[in-house]
Amino acid sequence: MNKEELHRLLHPMKLIGLGGNPALNEKIAKILGEPLLETAVHHFxxxxxxxxxxxxxxxxxxxxxxxxxxxxxxxxxELEIVLDALHRASAHTINVVVPYLAYSRSDTKTRSREPITAKLIANLLQLTGIDRLLTIDLHASQIQGFYDIPVDHLHAQPLLAQYFLDNGFAGREGDDVVIVSPDHAGAKLARNFGQYFDAPIAIVDQRGTRYDDEVHDMIGDVKGKKCIIVDDLVDTGSRIASSTKSVMAAGATKVYVAVTHALLSQNAVDRLNGLPIEQIVVTDTIQHEQYPDRMVRISVDQLLARGIDYIYNDRSIHEIFDEQNRLK
Structure with missing residues (x-):
């Protein structure tokens, strides 16, 4: 009996899928070949x-x-209560897989008497005695430092880039693709995304925290170009709307959007449907009953299943990053 077989015998893998995104839970369990434990969640x-x-x-x-x-x-x-139950039930290790980690946008103090809620969430999760956190595309990578346990921060941007590459987007061939950041803070994300296409970047000169229907100046050349606006999430759609109008006013021919997390709150669906966008490509980290008309959802089931498998079998998560980097 080798080491892996002994580990599986002594510490079998168990999967629990909670109510946030049942469809994704089922996909991950099917890939891993492990059933989801029957877990009854009752709301009084x-x-x-x-x-x-x-x-x-x-x-x-x-x-x-x-x-x-x-x-x-x-x-x-729901998550916190289940984690407490597992801790009291003497689980060997408790690993939390959070495709989308809410409150990540509150990662720094910008005004007096303002909380850093991302740190609070980290404290609350660790109070339940978890051993590891696996998540996708945090709003800011430094949030990993809020935790005193290992945090495996996977990236969905290569999956989104692969979709565009499969559909003929390549800067070196047509030299007509520009990756656009909706504000200055997202320039690093746009630059990383642009490496998959050998494409230049442009930045919407949005200043402040309020996004509205005004057209903003562009830093970079988008005239006559196909633009891909890249962001980590789309919430109400106001930032995408502002960016789309800005790049079109600057002479862009077509606009595409690539976003990891589709929160789609308030009237986001109607707002996005009213924009001259060719496609909005997102992942399925978040589940909704209704989506915008031109939205394409790319599943992260394989990515998360591999992350779980690597953790369980003590393999380096870095292998996943190495394979994703081969897209470039």
Whole structure:
């Protein structure tokens, strides 16, 4: 019996999928060939949550999959209560898989008496005794430093880039693709995304935190170009709307959007449907009942399943990054 077989015998893998994104949970479980544990989550009339896990998890390596999406606080409390139950049930390791980690935008203090909620979330998760966090495209990479446990920060941008490459986008061939950042803060993300196409970047000269319908100046040349606006998330759609109008006013011929997390809150669907965008390419980290007309969803099921498998079998997550970098 080799080391891996002994590990599987002593500490079998158990998967728990919570209510944030059931469809993605099922996809991941199917790829791994492991069933999701039957977990009953009951909501009392006053809003309290009760969780019952049907099987023993003593000595097991447990992976809890939960997207913290709308309703955000309810999703987070479901996760916290399950983690407490696993800790009290003597699980060998408790690994949290969060495709989208809410509150990540609150990662720094910019005004007096302002909280750093991303740090608070890190503290609350660690209070339940988790061993590891696996997530995708945090709003800011430095959030990993808020944790005193290993954080595996996977990236979905290569998946989005691969979609465009498969559909004929390549800067070196036509020299007509420009990657656009919707503001100055996203310039690094745009630069990294542009490397997959050997394409230049441009920046919407958006200043301040308020996004509106005004047309802003562009830093960089987009005239006569196909533009791909890149961001980590789309919430109400105001930032995408502002960027789209700015690049079109600067002479862009076509506009595409590549975003990891599609929050789509308030009237985002209607707002995005009203824009002259060819396609909006996102991942399925967040599940909704309705999507914009021209939205293409790329699944992160393989990416997360591989991350879980590598963690369970003590393989280096860096291997995933190396394979993604070969797209360039």
């Amino acid at each position: 009339s006053d809003g309290e949550i009760q969780v019952n896990i049907s099987e023993t998890v003593r000595g097991c390596d447990v992976f809890v999959i939960q997207t913290i999406q709308d309703p955000v606080n309810q999703s987070f409390m």
